[in-house]
Amino acid sequence: MKRIVVEKKILEKNDDIANQIKNLLDKNRIFGLNVMSSPGAGKTTLIEQTVEALKPQYKIAAIDGDLDTQRDAQRIAALGIEAIQINTSGTCHLDSSMVQKALDHISLDLDLLIIENVGNLVCPASFYLGTHKNAVLISTPEGDDKVKKYPTMFNVADVVLINKMDIAKFVNFDVKKVENEIKELNPNATIFKISALKNEGLRPFLDWIQTNINLVKNQ
């Protein structure tokens, strides 16, 4: 019997590929944004509105992770940008090798790459994809207990968007409580309150994206 000291990260392979992706994005001066949420929080609508607002000024592409349909990528592609669907065939998260394969099919003459992760507040948080920032989207009808339930996800978030603010009061969503819990768990995260479907409150988020696009451009 032999004891071997290993001290190795279990997701080292994922992280290695993610770092290659990060280098590729940096080299091409593309701002990479990973968008995560539970299913039905309004991720695709948020991305549609974002692309619609920013496409006159920037070259954008999207990678969509979905369990089994092409629908999200089709919705994004309908806006006239390149959108690649990753069919995860049942896997609950994107990993870096899936993103790397998808990137082979995308022209890298871009300012912004949006990755729409699989709808799930648990699994995607463990897999670094090489993007510069993580955005986490929650919506008021899901309830105001999400932050305490999914600490890892809110911990990796650079921004948290609270969506469907227009109906917050009808679904008894305590905005102050949620904001406080986010700030306690991750004081560095920026919080935006929006109604994506009504295209309300998105300006500060769009400004944040523009700032990051410029940071990556000028780094």
Place this chain on the structure above:
Amino acid sequence: MHEGAIAQSVVDILRDIKDQNGLLSITSATLKVGAVSGVMIDALEFAFEAIKKEESFIKDATLNIINVNVKARCNICNKIYEFDNTDDLIMICPDCQMPLTIINGKELEIVDVEGG
């Protein structure tokens, strides 16, 4: 259930270690799993047991899992705070009112392996 993918990564690493060290089988592996690694230990053990049935070199292997609590440091006063429960996480220094930096709790590592 990304623990399936994590368990598969563990088995892939164990296979590499077996080959590199000329072992025939692995009998135990010690893992560190942080409280905010995003991994549920029950689900990880369940997934590992399922893979064991298909991989003869780990058929008798046991996983020893070390839980790692969240520890965070204040960059201003250098005080370290430990949290036994992720429900209690507050990443702000009560004295300085500044964000804490996580120093433990994100671990997802293989520490050591036994085999023959």
